[in-house]
Amino acid sequence: MLNFEFKNPVKIIFGKGQIAKIAQEIPADARVLLLYGGGSIKSNGIYDQVMSALTGFDVTVFGGIPANPEYEVLLRALNVIKSNHITYLLAVGGGSVIDGTKFLSAAALYQGEEPWDILKNKIRTDKGMPFGTVLTLPATGSEMNSGAVITRAATQEKLGMGGPGLFPEFSILDPLVVKSVxxxxxxxxxxxxxxxxxxxxxxxxxxxxxxxxxxxxxxxxxxxxxxxxxxxxxxxxxxxxxxxxxxxxxxxxxxxxxxxxxxxxxxxxxxxxxxxxxxxxxxxxxxxxxxxxxxxxxxxxxxxxxxxxxxxxxxxxxxxxxxxxxxxxxxxxxxxxxxxxxxxxxxxxxxxxxxxxxxxxxxxxxxxxxxxxxxxxxxxxxxxxx
Amino acid sequence: MLNFEFKNPVKIIFGKGQIAKIAQEIPADARVLLLYGGGSIKSNGIYDQVMSALTGFDVTVFGGIPANPEYEVLLRALNVIKSNHITYLLAVGGGSVIDGTKFLSAAALYQGEEPWDILKNKIRTDKGMPFGTVLTLPATGSEMNSGAVITRAATQEKLGMGGPGLFPEFSILDPLVVKSVxxxxxxxxxxxxxxxxxxxxxxxxxxxxxxxxxxxxxxxxxxxxxxxxxxxxxxxxxxxxxxxxxxxxxxxxxxxxxxxxxxxxxxxxxxxxxxxxxxxxxxxxxxxxxxxxxxxxxxxxxxxxxxxxxxxxxxxxxxxxxxxxxxxxxxxxxxxxxxxxxxxxxxxxxxxxxxxxxxxxxxxxxxxxxxxxxxxxxxxxxxxxx
Missing domain, CATH: 1.20.1090.10 (Dehydroquinate synthase-like - alpha domain)
Structure with a gap:
């Protein structure tokens, strides 16, 4: 066996009807940005469940994060984070939405000029903006790790990033979502x-x-x-x-x-x-x-x-x-x-x-x-x- | 499958020659109390490895925590913690030493009169004094959970305690210790x-x-x-x-x-x-x-x-x-x-x-x-x- 280090602090909330627990996990005074992808969460009822759980929270919504999360789209979300003084991110989706949210977690606190440098220069993130996830598509495991892959169409690049600051604070895994995949x-x-x-x-x-x-x-x-x-x-x-x-x-x-x-x-x-x-x-x-x-x-x-x-x-x-x-x-x-x-x-x-x-x-x-x-x-x- | 929640933030540092990494895990300005049991760590070389790793730290030592960690002994350790203004605990031992250290982590920050009440009244610890462990005896799993069992000889009681504040911050698992067990x-x-x-x-x-x-x-x-x-x-x-x-x-x-x-x-x-x-x-x-x-x-x-x-x-x-x-x-x-x-x-x-x-x-x-x-x-x- 090789030597190793292991630490995974993600809180998993697993099971039927658990989406309502979001409200216990996000600070009451948070300014939340809810991120999602192509809109299937609106037809399968997840969006309504999440919004219902967030009653009383200050919530801004940003949809349209594509599969293979695209840098240009994420930069628009980053603008929303800055202009709305967002303090907490909530990814509702599959691996692409969660990976995109990890990038935003890092970029929101990044001090440099160009957020792409986080990927290009392999800058590890020790502290990001806190975020949670509601998983809607089992596959990538991104809901319980600290890595992400981001795509930049303009330069045909697809690069990885990560760091101990990019674990979700919590991830809600409700297997009832599988039936609508x-x-x-x-x-x-x-x-x-x-x-x-x-x-x-x-x-x-x-x-x-x-x-x-x-x-x-x-x-x-x-x-x-x-x-x-x-x-x-x-x-x-x-x-x-x-x-x-x-x-x-x-x-x-x-x-x-x-x-x-x-x-x-x-x-x-x-x-x-x-x-x-x-x-x-x-x-x-x-x-x-x-x-x-x-x-x-x-x-x-x-x-x-x-x-x-x-x-x-x-x-x-x-x-x-x-x-x-x-x-x-x-x-x-x-x-x-x-x-x-x-x-x-x-x-x-x-x-x-x-x-x-x-x-x-x-x-x-x-x-x-x-x-x-x-x-x-x-x-x-x-x-x-x- | 039943619904569940899972979170385990312990950092595991596993392998040969890892004890030296203690120094990276404990804040440099910590006032450390090293806790151990019956003294086998002095004959098998672990004590020397730990003390060597702690060179430059402010370290107090408390030995003699018995199997089935005993409340009266732990109270003496608690006095040392208070009189020496200890800020960080380091358990070097098996399940008993680690369980005893968890009790001390809770008791050190407990505001009540009688620390036994933590056990008697099943008070969960949300925040304890930070601590790490060096495991010398594989068995109980205490090195990666937040529970402990404490014995009080005077009243023939053996009670459990725990809470999310009682996970070790880190645990060092060096399998080389097994040969001396x-x-x-x-x-x-x-x-x-x-x-x-x-x-x-x-x-x-x-x-x-x-x-x-x-x-x-x-x-x-x-x-x-x-x-x-x-x-x-x-x-x-x-x-x-x-x-x-x-x-x-x-x-x-x-x-x-x-x-x-x-x-x-x-x-x-x-x-x-x-x-x-x-x-x-x-x-x-x-x-x-x-x-x-x-x-x-x-x-x-x-x-x-x-x-x-x-x-x-x-x-x-x-x-x-x-x-x-x-x-x-x-x-x-x-x-x-x-x-x-x-x-x-x-x-x-x-x-x-x-x-x-x-x-x-x-x-x-x-x-x-x-x-x-x-x-x-x-x-x-x-x-x-x-």
Whole structure:
């Protein structure tokens, strides 16, 4: 087991009918900015529940934060924060709204000239404007971590930020929201959370037995509840397990003491940038080919995963590992998610070389748990995904 | 899944050689009181490491906090805190030292006349004197929760306390300490942590699939590493997993969203009070008979536990459940822990009636996850343990 530090101070308020508890968590004298995305919260009743909970508070509303939260939109929200002397932020949405709110939390107290510098110069935020979240879309885990990814269309950049000051003070997770999430986004959410776990698990054995089993617990639960979620998103018990799995998949716990990979995300982001493919679907495209290409370094964990998640008990470790990759592809297919790039675009030729060139340009010369995956390897991995 | 709230802000600093990091966690101008227990930290080198890390700090030392931390001793420490204008507490020890330090954290800022009232009147502590811990004995999980149990010999009382102000600010978990822990205490620690998990798991199915699997992960890991720990406490990887299991077993996570029992602890405490039997050993005495006596209400979870922890795949659910109890007893035996009261004392006759009478007197009329275990049942359970 590797040395680690772990601290996660987010207060989780989980369950049916918990949205009303917002009022207990926000200071009575706060000047609140409620942030949301595309407006689905107005049709599914969440907006009304939140506004009802905020009766008596000084509330300003800012909607329209897009998927892959966009810097120019967030700058408009930042102006509202400053001109209205906002003191507390409330994100009501999925990962994009929450990530955008984290940026605003940092930018609101940032002393520099240009808030983009927080991302460009990798400035960690030790203290941000306090904020809470009401999660409406289980997937990213942003509701219980201190990281965010922000996009700037003008310069084609998509950069990460974070810091101990960017944990939500509270997050309300009401699984009743799941029933109003479109099937496509549910499939994406399951895939996103599953791949988050894989990135922190599918490396090499590090004798972190408990962390391995926690990671496997999340994957097993996702595999178990996926058919129930697909059949009936109003299945409360399945929804509750789905929601808690997504949170636990990326709240820091399972990555502590173990090596992590994150190559799948690094490569997948490029497919979103090129073709606008949903983030989760890019992960499903890269996972199988990444594991096939790096089979030798990952085969021990692949075999363990084969046995414990997919119940594959027969064969050599290599045969189990290969079977596990096939079962993972089948799992994504069962969610209605294709795992070949050519299923998403006819224009894929040259993508691999383009991504290779970008990685060279950025100096990303060694990815993965061993930092040995070179741009040349990345090209070959992407080619395998066609 | 039941509704729940979860917040645990403890900063865990885990791994080899981490004790030196104390200095980064305590304010430079703090007036520190270092608290410890029986003095083993002086022979195993921990004391020297801690004092070295505290070079330059204003440090007062208070040793001699006994197992089952005793109120009269703690009052003497409280006097030191007040007379020396202490501002920060540092517990260096196991659960007893940490629990005692939590009491002092609360008592130091308590405005009332008699600090015992915090326990007697169940006063929750929202703000205590800040404190950190250096864990020297994995077992209780106190290093990452906000609860404590304090004993008052004069009145034969043993009461619990807690509150959101009683989380350690940080806890340093260095698995290298395990090699200097006596075998008896290692066996106790494994049993204590294992039973903590059972109390939060062995109830009835609540469709909390992820929590079940997390609980099973801890038990599986403890079963897996127990022989390694016994064979060689200097086996760092086994020690690291043991330590992290003990912390995760009682930091609040696995109890969220599920029913819990805690009858084993309620009954076991009485055996410690009567006979001075080690806490963990009282749990091992009560677990099997409690599960046999309440077989009907627990058999579904017992059967799940049989399959997932002990690999019992054959037989009816009842047969699996019965086998699982036998395997649990064997596990305790493998640690050198007897599971019959008569193995610890010849003076056991009348114990069951005495505990029944105490429970009636205290108004403990319904224990367990269904609140249906009456004092009459408790008597029968204890009788089965003879």
């Amino acid at each position: 479109p099937q496509r986004q549910l499939a994406n959410g399951i895939t996103d959370a599953f791949t988050h776990v894989l990135e922190q698990y599918m490396t090499y054995p590090a004798q972190a037995f408990l962390q391995d089993r926690f990671a496997e617990s999340i994957m097993q639960t996702l595999v178990e509840i996926a058919p129930r979620i697909q059949k009936d998103p109003a299945d409360y018990e399945a929804a509750a397990n789905f929601m808690w799995c997504c949170t636990m998949a990326l709240n820091g716990l399972i990555q502590k003491g173990v090596p992590t990979d994150w190559s799948v995300h690094a490569i997948g982001h490029e497919l979103t940038a090129n073709f606008g493919i949903d983030h989760a679907r890019t992960l499903a495209i890269i996972v199988p080919v990444h594991y096939r290409y790096n089979f030798e370094t990952k085969k021990e964990k692949l075999a363990q995963y084969a046995e414990r998640i997919w119940g594959i008990k027969e064969g050599t470790p290599e045969q189990k590992a290969e079977q596990a990759i096939i079962r993972t592809e089948s799992f994504f297919h069962s969610l209605g998610i294709d795992t070949k790039l050519s299923k998403y675009t006819d224009d894929y030729q040259g993508t691999a070389e383009q991504i290779e060139a970008r990685f060279i340009e950025r100096g990303w010369l060694g990815l993965g748990e061993h930092k040995t995956i070179k741009p040349d390897d990345v090209r070959k991995i992407v080619q395998l995904s066609y | 006596p075998q008896r205490q290692l066996a106790n620690g494994i049993t204590d942590a294992f039973t903590h998990v059972l109390e939060q798991y062995m109830t009835y199915p609540a469709q909390a699939f992820l929590q079940d699997r997390f609980a099973e992960s801890i038990m599986q890991t403890l079963v897996e590493i127990a022989p390694r720990i016994q064979k060689d406490p200097a086996d760092y990887e086994a020690a690291a997993n043991f330590m992290w299991c003990c912390t995760m077993a009682l930091n609040g996570l696995i109890q969220k969203g599920v029913p819990t029992d805690w009858s084993v602890h309620a009954i076991g405490h009485e055996l410690t009070a009567n006979f001075g039997i080690d806490h963990a050993r009282t749990l091992a005495i009560i677990v099997p008979v409690h599960y046999r006596y309440n077989f009907e209400t627990k058999k579904e979870k017992l059967a799940q536990y049989a399959e997932r922890i002990w690999g019992i795949k054959e037989g009816t659910p009842e047969q699996k459940a019965e086998q699982a109890i036998i395997r649990t007893e064997s596990f305790f035996h493998s640690l050198g822990i007897d599971t019959k009261l008569s193995k610890y004392t010849d003076d056991y006759q009348g114990t069951a009636e005495q505990i029944e009478a105490r429970f009636i007197e205290r108004g403990w009329l319904g224990l367990g996850e269904h609140k249906t275990i009456k004092p009459d049942d408790v008597r029968k359970i204890v009788q089965l343990s003879y």
